[in-house]
Amino acid sequence: MTDLVLGRSAAKVLDGVRQRIQAGELTEGAQLPTERELAAAFGVARNTVRQALDRLESDGILVRQVGRGTFVRQGLRGQASAPAPAQSQGVTLSQRMREASPADLMEVRLIIEPQSAALAANRASSNDLERIREALRASISARGLAEFEHWDAQLHLRVFEATKNAVLIDYCRAINRVRDEPAWYQLKKRTVTPELRTVYDRQHSSLVEALAEHDPEGAREAMRAHLLRVRQNMLGEG
Structure with a gap:
């Protein structure tokens, strides 16, 4: 993949x-x-x-x-193929996630990611915000689904990195590995239209605006609204 x-x-x-x-x-x-x-x-x-x-x-x-x-990164001991302990836990988590249904994964995302966005709004530095904006710009200008998916995943990861919480960051990395799975990608390929991408771009922009304003409630609601739309589009659930 x-x-x-x-x-x-x-x-x-x-x-x-x-x-x-x-x-x-x-x-x-x-x-x-x-x-x-x-x-x-x-x-x-x-x-x-x-x-x-x-x-x-x-x-x-x-x-x-x-x-x-x-x-x-410090701590690799020269072995790019050997993950650090926290990374190994992320791989284990992603393996478990691969066995879960898309509905279960979206349920977990709706529990964790809105609150993480609120935390990021409180903790994001100017460097964090610039990297998040970079991912937003790249996702908006992406020419195809694969490029859009790449930058969409990067946008979410960079929001999680702004939380400064290693466990949450590992969670997001695990989610992104699942998103790289063929079944997940094919589901997106069947459902993500150019019109829907425009909606996602607008929702991402609202999220980034709330983060830049250090508005935790706005960031929480923006992330929740986005994930609800993703779930509705992919699974037909409101």
Whole structure:
């Protein structure tokens, strides 16, 4: 499913960066080359590099700092393929989630994610907000469903990262792994129309506005309204 969501070129970049970390060419805390340099090295577009780096960040391998660059996360011990303990728990959680029905997953999301959005509204830094806005802009300008799904997942992850709560962040990473599953993607493919994407873009924008205003109640309600619409569209449930 990685190739389907990221595309072959992005998967090539992802694998190449992993190999450099495993080989010790990029050590813990090391700064990666710029997106422009990586694009030239792999012979791909910068947007392709960005998608691969976002996936590695989501997997807990890289850390991206606005205005500074992208770094190999501390604690990897040179093994990009060996997850940290919290990441291993996330994988276990995602395995359990893969066995759950879409209805059960949406029920859990409606319990956890609105409150997490409220927490993010209270804790988001200016850097957090800029990264969230970046994901919003990219999701709005996405040309196809795969690109939209990638940035949609990134938007939700970056909201969770703004909570500064490691357990919640692992939860969101687990959800995003489930979203990469073929069955989940095919369900989205059958139901997400250009018109619905416009609705989602508007809902995401309302969420980001509430976060920027540090309005926890507004963020909670915006996230809840969005997830209710997702559930209605995917499952026919109000």
